[in-house]
Amino acid sequence: MRCLLCDARLSETVSWKTLLLMAEPPAACQDCLLPLKKLGGPYCPVCSRSMPDNQECSDCFRWNKNREWAGVLTKNISIYQYNEEMKAVLARYKFRGDAELSKLFAGEMNKTYREHFREAEAAVPIPLSEERLYERGFNQAELLAKQIPIPMLHPLKRISTEKQSKKSRKERLQNLHLFQLSYADDIQNKHLLLIDDLYTTGFTVRQAAKILLENGASSVSSLTLIRG
Ligand SMILES: [Zn+2]
Ligand SMILES: [Zn+2]
Structure with missing residues (x-):
């Protein structure tokens, strides 16, 4: 081997x-x-960013102060730090279409699921737009979701956002919709676990979580490979 x-x-x-x-x-x-360093030490209980004394970080504080977004995401756990080595691995995985690399993370994905998300009933990979999926040939979030032993659901569809991305951050937060619902029957009253490769501001997973909650899910958390 x-x-x-x-x-x-x-x-x-x-x-x-x-x-x-x-x-x-x-x-x-x-x-x-x-060189692929895992996150360790005290962390924000909401998003798993490294924080002294396990305090809530300023991003999560801001999200949870906003009435529209408070509590939408139960919690996020990420596994690795976003360092140069991880950046290179991720680029190779995503942009060079090296789908095999998801095997590299199978053990850690599984372990994190068992430690933090036993209550989750189904995994929901963050979808790519159809254009992206066509270019890349696979959705890395879906390959990561396959590594954990719960059923996978596809209730979301990604909306193309190219035109919207030129607006300011504030406008984006107010108006941008990344996802629409494609199928809601099987998410009713379920504890769902979103899966993605990278957590940066938490915007993507919160957008997804909000739609799922509005359409019948009982709770939404996220497991992301890397904390940016
Ligand atoms: Zn090697
Ligand atoms: Zn946080």
């Missing part, structure tokens, strides 16, 4: 740990995996 990132040959000997835990052998070598 070869490392998915640098193509070096992975050690053939199965470690005792792998054997005892019946775990999947790693998909990349230690040299490539080590």
Whole structure:
């Protein structure tokens, strides 16, 4: 087996740990995996940004002060920091269409699901627009969602936003709609878990969460691979 990132040959000997835990052998070598730093230490309880004393961060404070957005997202947990190495991995994954790379994150996605989101009944990957999906050939959020053992639903459709993106941040927050509902029957009274690759301001997952709540979901959280 070869490392998915640098193509070096992975050690053939199965470690005792792998054997005892019946775990999947790693998909990349230690040299490539080590620079991908996980988030650690105290963090904002809403979005998992690193914060002293587990305080709520200023972004989440602002979201939760706004009557329209307060409590829309139960919580977000991200796994990795957005450093240079992760940026390179992500670029390769998304833009060079290296779908195999989702295997790299299977173990951590699964572990995070088990630690934080046991109550979730279905995973909802953040959709790409049809144009993007055509260009890229796969939706990275969907491949990540496949790594966790709950059913996957596709209740959302992405609206093309190219024209809207030239407006100011404030205008965008007020007027921009990223998603529309495509199918709501199977989300009724369900605890849903949104899946995406990157959490930056929380705007995308909150837009998705709001539509899902307005159409019958009981709660919406998110699991994102990287915290920008
Ligand atoms: Zn490697
Ligand atoms: Zn926060």
